[in-house]
Amino acid sequence: MNRPTLIGQLLRVHTLVVAVACALLVLATMAASTTLLRNRQDRTLEAIAVEVANGVEVEAAEEHFTTIRGAEEYFRETRLEGYRFELLAKDGTLAASDGKLPGWSPDGFDVAVDALAGTPRPREGALRGDRFRACARWCGSDYVVRVITSDVLDHTDVRWVGGVLLAALPLATLIGALLGRALFSRRLRPLGRLEEAAAASVADPDVTLRVEAPAREIATLRDAFNGLLARLGDALARERRFTQEASHELRTPLAAIRGRIERLATEGQLTANQAAHVATALREVDGLSALADALLLLARSESAPLPALPVNLCDVARDVARRQASKDDGASAPPVVEAPDEILVRGSEELLACAVSNLVENARKFAGAGSRIRIRVVEDGATATIAVADNGPGIAAGDRERIFDRFYRASATRASQAGVGLGLAVAKTIALRHHGTIEVGASDLGGAELRIAIPRLTTRQEASP
Numbered sequence: 001m002n003r004p005t006l007i008g009q010l011l012r013v014h015t016l017v018v019a020v021a022c023a024l025l026v027l028a029t030m031a032a033s034t035t036l037l038r039n040r041q042d043r044t045l046e047a048i049a050v051e052v053a054n055g056v057e058v059e060a061a062e063e064h065f066t067t068i069r070g071a072e073e074y075f076r077e078t079r080l081e082g083y084r085f086e087l088l089a090k091d092g093t094l095a096a097s098d099g100k101l102p103g104w105s106p107d108g109f110d111v112a113v114d115a116l117a118g119t120p121r122p123r124e125g126a127l128r129g130d131r132f133r134a135c136a137r138w139c140g141s142d143y144v145v146r147v148i149t150s151d152v153l154d155h156t157d158v159r160w161v162g163g164v165l166l167a168a169l170p171l172a173t174l175i176g177a178l179l180g181r182a183l184f185s186r187r188l189r190p191l192g193r194l195e196e197a198a199a200a201s202v203a204d205p206d207v208t209l210r211v212e213a214p215a216r217e218i219a220t221l222r223d224a225f226n227g228l229l230a231r232l233g234d235a236l237a238r239e240r241r242f243t244q245e246a247s248h249e250l251r252t253p254l255a256a257i258r259g260r261i262e263r264l265a266t267e268g269q270l271t272a273n274q275a276a277h278v279a280t281a282l283r284e285v286d287g288l289s290a291l292a293d294a295l296l297l298l299a300r301s302e303s304a305p306l307p308a309l310p311v312n313l314c315d316v317a318r319d320v321a322r323r324q325a326s327k328d329d330g331a332s333a334p335p336v337v338e339a340p341d342e343i344l345v346r347g348s349e350e351l352l353a354c355a356v357s358n359l360v361e362n363a364r365k366f367a368g369a370g371s372r373i374r375i376r377v378v379e380d381g382a383t384a385t386i387a388v389a390d391n392g393p394g395i396a397a398g399d400r401e402r403i404f405d406r407f408y409r410a411s412a413t414r415a416s417q418a419g420v421g422l423g424l425a426v427a428k429t430i431a432l433r434h435h436g437t438i439e440v441g442a443s444d445l446g447g448a449e450l451r452i453a454i455p456r457l458t459t460r461q462e463a464s465p
Contacts, residue, residue, distance in 0.1 A: 007184050007188055010180075011180060011184060015176070018172070018176035018180065019176075022172045022173055026169050034153060041149070042118070042133065049135040049137045049147040052085055052137075056087065056139050057139060059073055067140055067142070067143050068096050071095065072096045075097070076098060082099075084097065084100065084101045085098045085099055086145070086147075088143065095143065104148060107123070108123050109122055111148075113136040114136070114137060114138060115135075119151070120148070132148055133152075134148040190212065190214065190215070193212075194218070194222060198225065208229060254285055257285055261282055265279075307347065308347070311349045312343065312344055313345055313352070313384055313386050314340060316349065316352050316356055317356060317377050317386060320335075321335040321336075324357070324361070324364065328369075332364065332370060333370075333372060335373040336372070336374045336375070338377070339375070339377035340377070343377055343378075345384050345456060346434075347433075348430075352434070354427075354430065355431060356386055358427045359424075359452070362388075362423050363388055363390040363392065363447075364390075366390075366392055366448075367393070367448075371390050372390065373388065373389070373390050374390075375387070376389070382458070385452065385453045386452050387452075389445050389447065390445060392447035393447065394442060394443070394447045400440050404425055404427075404428040431452045431453075431454065434454045436455065437453050437454075439453075
């Protein structure tokens with residue numbers, strides 16, 4: 001199951017926040033602009049209506065005109081672009097007018113007299129009234145002056161600005177999301193370095209994650225990890241020290257016990273039954289000695305300093321095959337080596353030879369004296385693999401997951417084969433210390449194949465030891 005990444009979660013939340021913030025900003029801008037424009041238009045409209053009503057009265061009084069004639073003269077003299085002036089009788093009949101407004105019908109709308117400027121109420125069959133704003137004032141006691149204009153919110157420029165604001169909303173959200181991703185990636189980079197440092201660390205008592213942490217939270221996380229690593233390192237050091245000391249302490253008394261048993265076997269007059277018990281005791285002492293040696297080797301492979309020197313795996317394979325052939329002393333066919341001249345890795349030649357030797361000895365022990373053993377070294381991209389295959393009975397599928405555990409021995413071979421169950425555990429430890437892996441599978445020879453894969457030494461790495 002793929003878990004969502006932290007940067008992905010942050011980006012989704014950030015995008016949502018940016019979208020909501022931009023939407024609220026656009027809506028607030030449009031609402032504020034609408035209110036300001038509408039209020040300014042209404043105040044202007046109310047002032048014009050008062051001025052026109054008073055002007056008609058003054059014009060009629062000064063020129064001794066009727067109210068209708070005074071309205072016609074005043075409307076003509078004070079004509080305003082975009083405004084319509086109307087004079088209506090009490091019964092609503094239009095007496096005089098000036099100015100044109102597309103879609104406006106004098107008898108199609110009602111406008112409250114002496115009220116604030118507002119949207120005229122359309123009568124049945126008229127167009128919608130929200131396209132206009134109007135204000136009405138009494139002119140004398142028998143007439144009403146109405147001033148009408150197009151609603152400022154219905155103007156093309158205002159609608160265009162509103163459309164631009166709405167169209168800019170997704171663009172602003174996208175820009176905010178991209179900017180947030182770039183900033184989040186930069187700020188979360190120390191977490192990636194912390195992950196890389198943890199992945200590259202080995203199980204050593206003194207290991208710490210030395211990562212620069214510009215943020216307090218990341219510094220706290222790094223310090224918490226280092227505290228945990230320090231406690232684990234102390235426990236690991238105590239365990240390794242105990243293993244080494246116990247193994248060292250065991251070797252001396254075991255050697256003394258073996259010497260006494262051998263002296264008893266050579267100097268004493270033993271019955272056949274007693275001789276059998278002595279032989280069994282010697283085998284048990286040899287097993288304990290092998291266990292102590294294996295524990296020492298395991299502790300050393302875990303804690304010994306790891307050289308950062310180039311190692312030719314092909315030479316390691318040939319040396320191990322030569323030593324195994326010498327150990328077999330002609331009783332078995334020597335291991336076959338399939339390797340080029342050179343495949344380099346970085347690490348300890350001694351430890352890598354020990355790991356490969358353990359794999360070969362394991363193959364010889366369980367495949368049998370007459371078995372075929374092949375050591376193959378190949379490279380695959382940035383990885384170098386050394387594989388030991390045999391034509392023996394193989395390893396049961398149920399045992400493959402546990403054969404690298406310490407002291408584990410398959411039940412099918414526990415009674416027939418000697419050993420302490422540490423050879424493959426040591427090989428695994430050495431592989432892990434070289435930042436590699438170890439695995440088991442079926443061999444094309446018919447038996448088992450154990451493979452150690454570790455990072456290959458590149459030309460660039462050779463130049464920077």
